[in-house]
Amino acid sequence: MLAFSKYHGCGNDFIIIEEWHQDLSRLARKLCHRTTGIGADGLLAVTRKPCTMRIFNSDGSEAAMCGNGLRCFVKYCIDQGMAESEISSIETKAGKMKVMDISHDPFSCTIDLGKPDCKASSMAIDTTESTFMHQKLFVSDRLLSLSSVFIGAVHTVLYMDDIGIASMDSLGAQLCSHPIFKDRTNVDFVRVMDEHTIELITYERGVGITAACGTGACASAYIAVRDGKCVSPVAVLLPYGKLIVDVGDTIRLKGPAVKIAQGYWQEY
Template sequence: MKRSFVKMQGCGNDYIYFDCLEEELPQPEKWSRKLSDRHFGIGGDGIVLICPSETADAKMRMFNADGSEGKMCGNAIRCVGKYLYESGAVPKKDMWIETLSGIKRLILTTSGSQVLSVTVDMGSPILGASEIPTLFNLDTVLDHPLKVNGQEYRVTCVSMGNPHCVVFLNEVESLPIVTIGPQFENHSMFPERINTEFIHVIRRNELRMRVWERGSGETWACGTGACAAVVAAVLNGYCDEGADVTVHLNGGDLIIRDVGETVWMTGAAVKVFEGTVEL
């Protein structure tokens, strides 16, 4: 069976997109593992299925490179908006996309028939320790000590549909993330594993971020992670609520605005190439 796909990326967070509006993709967990391999597959952080929805303009399902299904991906949903608009499937600059973490609103900035950037209403951050979920015996995990591999870190935990652990450090460029990332991801305090954002505060309302995503490893960007990082930075007094915060990721910049009741994320969405694959 041959299926068409589109490779797209947002700040280097790259996925393989399948149009499932008319035809489902069987065994997506299996194909995410096989196709995401950067040596023996197409290569990517996972696959995304663009599906019909009874409650929104379309539905996004995303699978990590290890085959696990994620609830939400901020970079991927921008690319879903771009695909739907440019393909003519949803010719609207203000659209709604169903995800496992709720229905998200997208506002598209366009030039002619091309989508230049997408702003996403990422919803309200979840701060309840048990809701994220974590096993901390606390109401919220704010600048709390956590011992990882014998070293103590100060962590703030936030869910933006996906669980995140935010760690503020003096610098992140030399961080051995391949070693420390899995230790956070699989820590006993996180029953569903965790995404971890390592943050250096450059100046007020400007952050440098590296991210270890559960199921994918270090990625070039994570939209929900950037939102969680800004929420954590506001809570810890590094950034201002209601201000545009620039988050520098390995793959580019995102603009995040935490207004309290919701978090807005703005960034680019880029088509890399399209093709067909034998399944």
């Protein structure tokens, strides 16, 4: 049997394991299945020394980084009795992430995600332009204006005033797998509420529509500030909570994490 814990950050839920003896991609698909498994958006596989986190989406693909997953990981480490100094820096596929401003009741923390990267070549986008900002793409009978940035993961942001979840799911899937994005992309649907507030729905690569996406919140806030639509800090409103993004020399993400359950999984 495999010991696990389950956490969520603003509705973005993760299964966390420390010891495993099989292929993590296969394990993620089995554990994250909403009907035949435990059910989650992703699997976090962690080691303590050094403090390292790997994340696998529910389809088994490995992601470089996840903002909500990082906060859940920090909360897990606190619950396991690790000192805050031990988790001040976390190794990920996207590099070392700095953890700060840990509060305990209720839990929240801030993750410094580093500098955004707007180079199209860094994101494997098939374009002759150096960046992919305000680029026009015709998809599903819509002429869309898209902007992409890498903040721990590739995100493509578009502003939408009136669109339903079903339409976002369909459009997100088409954009995620569009040939111009050679490694696929996460898709962020943003509605600007005021200069300090946006609403966000994210279609995650390898997952689909999710209740929250930390790197998506950072990407959306960064693009909104860059476009002059918002001023930092930006509150990102999500179906199950709120994240705060500070856009400066680096991108800082603040938000909660909650423990849902723990137990043992027995493969059948």
